[in-house]
Amino acid sequence: MSAPAPAGGAETVVVKCGGSGALDVQRLCEHVAELTAAGRRLVLVHGGSAEMARLAGQLGLTLRQLTAPDGVVTRYTDAATLDVLTMALAGRVKPALLTALDRHGVAAVGLTGLDAGLLRARRKKAVRAVVDGRPTVVRDDRSGRIVEVNAALLHGLLAAGVVPVVSPPALAEDGEPVNTNADRAAAAVAVALRASRLLFLTGAPGVLTDPADPASVLDTHRLPPAGEPAPPWVGGGMTIKLVAAREALVGGVEQVWIADGGAARPLAAACGDGPGTRIV
Amino acid sequence: MSAPAPAGGAETVVVKCGGSGALDVQRLCEHVAELTAAGRRLVLVHGGSAEMARLAGQLGLTLRQLTAPDGVVTRYTDAATLDVLTMALAGRVKPALLTALDRHGVAAVGLTGLDAGLLRARRKKAVRAVVDGRPTVVRDDRSGRIVEVNAALLHGLLAAGVVPVVSPPALAEDGEPVNTNADRAAAAVAVALRASRLLFLTGAPGVLTDPADPASVLDTHRLPPAGEPAPPWVGGGMTIKLVAAREALVGGVEQVWIADGGAARPLAAACGDGPGTRIV
Amino acid sequence: MTTVMCPSCESDVELTAAPRQNEIIECADCRSELEVLSVDPVLLALAPEAEEDWGE
């Protein structure tokens, strides 16, 4: 674990996968096996919204959302929701990924932000949201923003030929677990590892200018200057991926790609020029 | 992770904790912090029967038991039970332990047998049990016995100053997760690490000759020769702990102790002569 | 109609409906955003700054 990072971290690629379906786990594992056998260092970061929704349904828990005054919708993570999130991610999605990776001969270790301080967050103590049409301060939301990554833990595993499989929750400064966005967690991990590439696998072939038309995929998407609005065709889950992409680029990650998680070789953009959309 | 084991593994202690309550997590974490700060290498292994029962109740799932023809009762682990087990252990018990350890400044990494082949098991393909009074072959039980431990993974973490926090499930030879007994998992880990001591924390001060009287605790319990019956006052959860203790001793672990998980210094037997019952 | 004092400018703030716990209202005089800290009695305080708000 005390192994030094490779010079410039040049060979490390961080892949964000899963959360909203459309991922072909078998193909992903095959490709991970191929790339790790060739000596490439990979870190997988995953979410699990679909599994979370399924588990909440089984437990009879209604997942709630917060609508910020500017219209942005976010998950409302009270204590019961955080419990469901942790069980879904660490108890269902991650074991399934680890089992599939083992079947493909990949040594992978599952981690959440709670492991050896892997992801430390600053908790959002007060969130503004519209509740029943009235602006309100929500104080029991257990979510936060990553401020520190234990890169040494990941470097040690990578040096041993292990693929870390990372997900929320993170640890807040008050010692309590908090939810954190998995796309932004992937960006924080990529920055901390000085990864050469960050790859977001989605249900689309990349950034689309027409969400209904896969052929509208862009080869390159240039982020607007900070503070300026995104193009109107950026919406849904893409908004937050582009926020995370900006954080990664600002943090020194050389290339950020958004690609198709259902492709035959979903990690092609980890080593070549796509397919997918390169974010610049 | 490729760090060699210390000579003889002399400084490594494996502690089995939790599963059936009676554990004082704060005191355990304090003591772990103290011992690891003093350079001792600790591995925690945990179960989680109580949390499993609670989660099964929340999900409306009835946990079932198998009664072997010789009267031994074991958990019936069908697919739904394995799901609950994995969520309870990896999604509730382990995150709570990791969070508590972090609060005490202990760098700990949670693992199940699914991580990098940590615990590989031979699946019990056919189990004999009495069902509705009739002897029956049960073929859908997902449980197994550990046949291999990835000691290198644990040595690497220990060398980096990390406390591994290990639990079932394990990985069977068919690539599927299976349940495995946590006490015996602790023994298998202790043997694989050539640990100097294995410590089982329980709800009693040690092995009692009268289960109702804590003062009946034995300083030493000598296991009967293999194949001979245990004394009549060995029952309940103690039976399996003594099976695991024998496996550890036969496998070369120098000292095996059964001690009180609620004590002020629950790990005293990790370095001194008790308190607790030494199994010989 | 309940009237309470603005903690910022000390002018009267009129509550037009039954206020709710943690609701944010605005002082008509100084435009401060005020959070309802309790409803019985009504206590107001400056609402915390908006934090960036992306969740999983």
Added chain:
Amino acid sequence: MTTVMCPSCESDVELTAAPRQNEIIECADCRSELEVLSVDPVLLALAPEAEEDWGE
């Protein structure tokens, strides 16, 4: 009463009650333990050896 052939000694095995899937019965002649592999029709096979049986 159903009668089926013992797969071990080929003598007749009498099933005294409605057999159940995976139930273990004993051949009265050769004392083999037989597992009911199916109930309609009744198929018997040598029951697998008992495996050691401790679970979590």
